[in-house]
Amino acid sequence: MDIQAYISSGILExxxxxxxxxxxxxxxxxxxxxxxxxxxxxxxxxxxLEKYAVMYGTPPPAGTLTAVLDKVTPQTSSVPTAExxxxxxxxxxxxxxxxxxxxxxIAAAIWFFFQQRNTQSSLEEIQANLQTLQEDCxxxxxxxxxxxxxxxxxxxQNTVPVRMEGTPNAPDALATVYxxxxxxxxxxxxxxxxxxxxxxxYQLWALIDGNPVDMGIFEIDPASGDLISVPFxxxxxxxxxxxETAGGNxxxxxxxxxVIGNVG
Amino acid sequence: MSIxxxxxxxxxxxxxxxxxxRDRTGLVLLHDNYSAALYRILLERLSQAEVAQEALxxxxxxxxxxxxxxxxxxxRLFTWLARIARNTAIDITxxxxxxxxxxxxxxPDYVYNDSNLSEDARIKDPGLRKVLKTLSQDEQRIINLLYxxxxxxxxxxxxxxxxxxxxKTRVRKAISTLRSVLSDEGIMRLLF
Numbered sequence: 101m102d103i104q105a106y107i108s109s110g111i112l113e114x115x116x117x118x119x120x121x122x123x124x125x126x127x128x129x130x131x132x133x134x135x136x137x138x139x140x141x142x143x144x145x146x147x148x149l150e151k152y153a154v155m156y157g158t159p160p161p162a163g164t165l166t167a168v169l170d171k172v173t174p175q176t177s178s179v180p181t182a183e184x185x186x187x188x189x190x191x192x193x194x195x196x197x198x199x200x201x202x203x204x205x206i207a208a209a210i211w212f213f214f215q216q217r218n219t220q221s222s223l224e225e226i227q228a229n230l231q232t233l234q235e236d237c238x239x240x241x242x243x244x245x246x247x248x249x250x251x252x253x254x255x256x257q258n259t260v261p262v263r264m265e266g267t268p269n270a271p272d273a274l275a276t277v278y279x280x281x282x283x284x285x286x287x288x289x290x291x292x293x294x295x296x297x298x299x300x301x302y303q304l305w306a307l308i309d310g311n312p313v314d315m316g317i318f319e320i321d322p323a324s325g326d327l328i329s330v331p332f333x334x335x336x337x338x339x340x341x342x343x344e345t346a347g348g349n350x351x352x353x354x355x356x357x358x359v360i361g362n363v364g
Numbered sequence: 365m366s367i368x369x370x371x372x373x374x375x376x377x378x379x380x381x382x383x384x385x386r387d388r389t390g391l392v393l394l395h396d397n398y399s400a401a402l403y404r405i406l407l408e409r410l411s412q413a414e415v416a417q418e419a420l421x422x423x424x425x426x427x428x429x430x431x432x433x434x435x436x437x438x439x440r441l442f443t444w445l446a447r448i449a450r451n452t453a454i455d456i457t458x459x460x461x462x463x464x465x466x467x468x469x470x471x472p473d474y475v476y477n478d479s480n481l482s483e484d485a486r487i488k489d490p491g492l493r494k495v496l497k498t499l500s501q502d503e504q505r506i507i508n509l510l511y512x513x514x515x516x517x518x519x520x521x522x523x524x525x526x527x528x529x530x531x532k533t534r535v536r537k538a539i540s541t542l543r544s545v546l547s548d549e550g551i552m553r554l555l556f
Binding site for chain 1: 442446516533
């Protein structure tokens with residue numbers, strides 16, 4: 101059978117308008133069961149007729165619903181009015197919607213709470229990072245200042261490099277004092293001295309007329325750069341480095357002389 | 365009736381469910397959404413307001429009592445209700461003490477002194493007035509005769525002095541127009 105022809109024959113409309121014989125009615129229902137297209141078409145016609153009827157309905161006289169509700173529950177003494185029941189009928193979906201809104205509200209609050217907490221912790225993280233960067237920056241600035249000063253010293257024409265050669269204690273060792281009498285500054289480069297034992301330390305001396313003058317202890321720290329600022333000693337004729345007990349000594353232990361060099 | 369009062373898609377399901385568990389809210393919803401349409405069907409067939417109101421109460425009771433017999437897969441709830449209303453009206457008109465002043469006598473009045481033409485004025489919503497205007501007067505008359513008044517196509521053909529084939533064609537065209545115009549998109553198109 102041609103379904104399309106059946107659909108367009110008008111029998112479906114007739115069926116829904118209640119204008120079919122018993123045999124035709126059974127036929128339409130059988131066709132609707134067997135053919136989804138017929139069922140779908142019926143549904144569309146139903147919908148159109150329903151909307152039309154609802155749109156052009158005539159409101160029934162007041163009291164119709166009340167009478168029916170009374171019959172449905174005759175034992176109920178209170179007569180529900182249309183208004184009351186309408187409100188009650190709205191309370192179902194209304195409370196449902198209110199519940200949903202509350203749920204969404206709670207979910208949103210939780211979300212915002214965690215979001216806010218996340219924001220707070222990432223803010224703290226960023227602040228910590230910023231502080232680290234600022235510290236790094238000042239440190240680099242300080243290093244830069246020092247290197248800059250060192251460079252000024254090294255590049256000055258008045259600076260005299262004083263090479264200190266290794267003694268039999270450390271034949272390969274080499275150190276240099278950059279000595280600038282006009283600016284009265286001095287730098288020590290102690291790059292190739294061997295690392296001292298943990299309970300010992302290197303100490304720098306200036307020699308004036310054979311007498312040692314303490315110029316302080318120093319550490320060999322390759323990370324801090326090769327150049328160390330040291331006191332300027334007026335009239336120094338030679339410089340020497342000895343290995344001393346931790347903290348340094350007032351007079352040098354000459355047995356532990358590592359490098360020595362004369363000015364000029 | 366405004367657009368917001370048109371039954372929403374899941375409302376029928378809710379009504380069926382509530383009535384099946386004997387929740388009177390279902391009956392209230394059914395009344396609020398479908399009573400006017402059902403009353404129109406009954407009033408047009410029974411002519412007397414009192415009789416039609418009693419019939420409507422009867423229809424609502426039948427819906428309450430027999431909701432288990434409604435088969436969702438076979439058609440829409442309103443189609444089922446409209447069928448109950450039609451059958452209820454037929455039962456009443458066939459009963460002995462029903463005063464027969466229905467179809468045959470009011471036919472000329474209805475056709476030539478058509479009160480339905482003033483229906484435009486009853487519809488306050490301008491959008492829905494436009495919906496109505498998209499149907500020709502003939503189409504409107506035929507739908508009203510067949511749907512509300514319960515005429516057979518043969519009776520309508522006689523009443524409108526129109527060949528049966530023409531009636532059949534017009535019914536189909538009218539419903540097809542309704543289908544396109546009463547779809548939500550159709551209403552939106554007319555409103556804006």
